[in-house]
Amino acid sequence: MVGEDVREFLAENGFVILPDLFTPAEVREVADALDALFARFAELPATSTLDLGATAGEFGRDVPEILYPSLLAPALRDTAVFRRSSDLARRLLGPGTWFRFDHSIRKPPGCAYETVWHQDRVHKRSGLPERRLNVWVPTAPVAVADGCLRYVPGSHLGGVLPHEPVPGRRGALRTVGVDEAGAVDCPLPLGGAALHLFETVHGAHPNLGASTRTAWILQFTRPRALVPAAAWLHRAVHR
Numbered sequence: 001m002v003g004e005d006v007r008e009f010l011a012e013n014g015f016v017i018l019p020d021l022f023t024p025a026e027v028r029e030v031a032d033a034l035d036a037l038f039a040r041f042a043e044l045p046a047t048s049t050l051d052l053g054a055t056a057g058e059f060g061r062d063v064p065e066i067l068y069p070s071l072l073a074p075a076l077r078d079t080a081v082f083r084r085s086s087d088l089a090r091r092l093l094g095p096g097t098w099f100r101f102d103h104s105i106r107k108p109p110g111c112a113y114e115t116v117w118h119q120d121r122v123h124k125r126s127g128l129p130e131r132r133l134n135v136w137v138p139t140a141p142v143a144v145a146d147g148c149l150r151y152v153p154g155s156h157l158g159g160v161l162p163h164e165p166v167p168g169r170r171g172a173l174r175t176v177g178v179d180e181a182g183a184v185d186c187p188l189p190l191g192g193a194a195l196h197l198f199e200t201v202h203g204a205h206p207n208l209g210a211s212t213r214t215a216w217i218l219q220f221t222r223p224r225a226l227v228p229a230a231a232w233l234h235r236a237v238h239r
């Protein structure tokens with residue numbers, strides 16, 4: 001499914017785009033499950049939801065985020081998208097890779113909310129030696145104007161970079177001094193996915209297009225010093 005070229009590109013650049021990882025029907029299954037959750041966003045447990053736009057109010061639209069959608073809609077774990085993403089993560093990170101976390105971010109049309117440049121690792125300064133991989137799956141084609149992801153190639157190689165708080169956005173951190181000239185926009189067709197490592201500097205454009213942009217984001221981890229009991233426990237809990 002993925003060749004050595006994909007692994008090499010990821011190792012060198014910190015991200016890789018796979019334009020035809022899933023069929024439209026496979027993505028539709030995910031889209032339906034996420035749509036059903038977003039339709040009852042206000043009734044979901046408060047610990048499972050965030051409105052990324054709420055603290056600033058300047059983006060024209062709400063920016064709802066669901067944390068752990070696959071706990072709220074366990075059928076998501078039975079989808080081909082989940083299975084293939086898990087297989088892919090295991091191939092790319094190696095044996096002992098676990099599913100760690102999922103979330104979904106929806107940017108409605110005309111939503112000026114830009115996901116600021118950041119490294120995911122900056123939010124998780126656990127210090128544990130581990131590798132992580134995000135699989136970002138949009139539920140519809142996503143052009144630059146719709147809020148696609150963007151990456152700074154090679155930015156994963158320099159460790160954790162300085163970050164600063166973003167005024168008006170509680171808890172958000174932005175990488176300091178990103179040279180946007182070297183950044184790469186990653187529009188995707190339906191069925192495509194964008195993959196990146198824990199240290200890769202990335203962001204996403206606002207959705208100035210006419211369609212809703214919804215992404216399901218799956219994160220996988222491979223602890224470097226695998227404790228067998230912890231691995232067993234994690235698998236038992238997250239089955």
Ligand code: AKG
Pocket residue numbers: 105115120134136202203204215217
């Ligand atoms: C991530 O997948 O790590 C992101 O930052 C996603 C941002 C977005 O979907 O706007």
